[in-house]
Amino acid sequence: MKIEIIAFGIAKEIFEGDKITVELNDGATIADLKSRLEDKYNDLKTLSSYMIAMDSEYASNGMKIIQGKEIAIIPPVSGG
Amino acid sequence: MHNILLSDTPLDIQQCIEWIRDTKSGGIDIFIGSVRDKTKDKEVVRLEFEAYESMAVGEMKKIADKSFSKWHLHKVLIHHRTGSLQPGEIPVIIAVSAAHRNDAFEACRFLIDTLKQTVPIWKKEVYVDGEVWVAAHP
Secondary structure: OEEEEEEOOHHHHHHOOOEEEEEOOOOOEHHHHHHHHHHHOHHHHHOOOOEEEEOOEEEOOOOEOOOOOOEEEEOOOOOO | OEEEEEEOOOOOHHHHHHHHOOOOOOEEEEEEOOOOOEEOOEEEEEEEEEEOHHHHHHHHHHHHHHHHHHOOOOEEEEEEEOEEEOOOOOOEEEEEEEOOHHHHHHHHHHHHHHHHHHOOEEEEEEEOOEEEEOOOOO
């Protein structure tokens, strides 16, 4: 399945754009997505941490990615 | 009752105070964030705030709800800026009202501390000679 990922903050610089598309196996989890992203964009490993959100909710590593939901990469937040 | 706002125009302190005041609250606690002109030795020209808007508003509501479950509060207000801010401008206002001051103080601190950890908002510090996304790297 093809998944579009929207990016914010420093992740936009790492991806060189505000969205990217990756191809994943059906049934892929958030952890699978993270490892795919880290293979392709090594600089993600230099971040303090980062999360994935699915439909505007933080998603844990074991969750399955559901096609059609909005997927976003959330680098370390720094509001306030 | 809560009042959550993400805005690309200046925040209005007076309006926040008016909203939070009422006759049943014995204590009102307000935290006002302000853009500092220096980080360590570097002169800050401006901060650029960016938000994942739908999620940021959702996370701000969640922390407001959580504060109501932890303390006895009447009202909670969280207003946050996006866009470019100069030193002295206001990126965030948090206001809490409660019957008693202790609840207001503790909830206000919880709200700003938790906002900084969970709400998807990012700031880039821009200096005379460079820029950096705050907290991105260890």
